[in-house]
Amino acid sequence: MGEILSQLKTPADIKQLQREQLDLLAAELREEIVETVSVNGGHLGSSLGVVELSIALHKVFDSPNDKIIWDVGHQAYAHKLLTGRLDRFHTLRQLDGISGFPKRKESEHDAFDVGHSSTSISAALGMAAGKDILDKDQKIIAVIGDGSLTAGMAFEGLNHAGHLKQKMVVILNDNEMSISPNVGALSSFLSRKLSSDAFIRFKKDTESILSIVPGFGKDLVNIAKKAEESLKGFMTPGMLFEGFGFDYFGPIDGHNIDELLETLQNVANIKGPVLLHIATKKGKGYAPAEENPPKYHGVGPFDKVTGKVNGAKPGSAASYTGVFGKTLVELANEDDRVVAITAAMAEGTGLNAFAAAHPDRFFDVGIAEQHAVTFAAGLACQGLRPVVTIYSTFMQRAYDQVVHDVCLQNLPVTFAMDRGGLVGADGPTHHGVFDMSFMRHVPNLTFAVPRDEVEMRKIMKTAAQHDGPFAYRYPRGSGVGLPLPNEIETVKIGTGELLREGADVLIIAIGVMVGEALEAAKLLSQQGIDAAIVDARFIKPLDRELLISQAEKSPLVVTAEENALQGGFGAAVLELLSDAGMTVPVIRVGIPDSFVEQGSQAELRAQLGINADGLVTTVLKSLNAKQAASAS
């Protein structure tokens, strides 16, 4: 534990440090971050890149009175260490431990809860406007990365801030990286420097114009064009932000503490919105992360000496993401209408395999889920078969686009929702536990949830051949480990499968809960209880015939899903049975009406009772209650 760091109890203590101590502090912070992430996993590169910035912010500003809002929040580890959380830092991202993201309930220094990107400017602007109304003396600072700046919401905030002329500081942390290298016109524009080449060209062209001014002859158009091109070379990022009404400063070296301190002190008192552009290196100070930023963006436990990631145990099953990436390439090999879209998550979604195999049919649109969906709608209008691959949690951003731009027009767009269900250590901002509720009621949409990787391939092929919108979701982590047949079958839309007969209870499960239900049936049979198991496979349309015929035979129905119970799969089954006039008791197992904290997937499932043991407990409790009721 670092000597200087361990003495810091609050950020006010940083103000007492001598200038030379700040460099040592930076080194200690890096050591602590690398040490902890190497054991627990976490977001390494982004946090290492803002160590100096975090020190400078806490030296110049007065948190918690002044508000520092981190965009995404995956880079806030140094901030956490500087604000009294060193003692608990070893619990980072663990069950009951400190969060990998800022959380207001965790610390008064965490000004705003984050996890999804591009919210910082809007939140900061709201705080800035609020402080004025309430006459508070505070400074408001948003820190946003160049990747997060690619989202429309960031520009909505800039646009409004320029209009309100609100005093606030936006720090643009530009490392030229999102998770992968940042994409888009904005990214190229940000890295534009005022080159001496451009200046010399401009000078020459201007001289040529001046020399012929008296004649203004036939070469004028060409010369004017040349001069215009040269002028474009002068367009700097500052012009963009000044156009939005911000005072622009930078780019400055985001690892130079002196430069940071001086500039922050200068901009702190400017009236009106300020944009400070800093240049940093993702992974700074840890060679493996500097050399391969995507790998160490969000990384599992690794050997801190060599940087070697522990990875999956040898012989473990391929991940759903891996199977998805491989299968989509196969589908695209067979059908050249298949195109793939990611919103800045090529690695996470497994679409990097597709990008390598079919680069001309792959689109990374930046962190822009809303645009991704409507862009897909446009591609579908041209006769293509777009597959928009977005984590379930980030699909929440694009709900209106799903409804208005795709489903209303009944366009053949596929929504592949990775990380459906509980994701583990990222916690409540990232669990994908609402998609069944927010997608299942949209007209025209077909929605399936495979129980294993073989079923996933079948559903993917079925979706690719379907003439309308189709969604499927699959979980974070390994599949069941089934061998994948080369030939991919399709399934009939709206059909489930009876996997086990049983007279005492009917468990209707979907997705990963099917495996848990089968396991529960084995455990129940040891207690003399005979459970029937149905894999519903489709949440929309439900297999009406199968579900009703099985429910008619059973004294008790239990539904099982890794989704919010409110409006989810169990609710859909209840509606179906109730509409059919059935009175069989239905117990729903799933996620109750509260946000689920962080922890490993297994720990969280056990806590919530959404695993085989939980199903057994629910079934036994319900059967006992039924028995007691009929005895009385």
Ligand SMILES: Cc1ncc(C[n+]2csc(CCOP(=O)(O)OP(=O)(O)O)c2C)c(N)n1
């Ligand atoms: C709405 C949303 N989409 C996608 C993500 C996944 N994501 C987390 S960090 C990140 C890259 C952010 O890049 P940048 O803001 O430049 O920060 P850096 O990692 O470079 O420090 C992405 C795509 C997210 N958190 N939120």
Ligand SMILES: CC(=O)[C@@H](O)[C@H](O)COP(=O)(O)O
């Ligand atoms: C911060 C963020 O949103 C991503 O980096 C996310 O944490 C990635 O999650 P996976 O590790 O499941 O890809």
Ligand SMILES: [Mg+2]
């Ligand atoms: Mg970046």
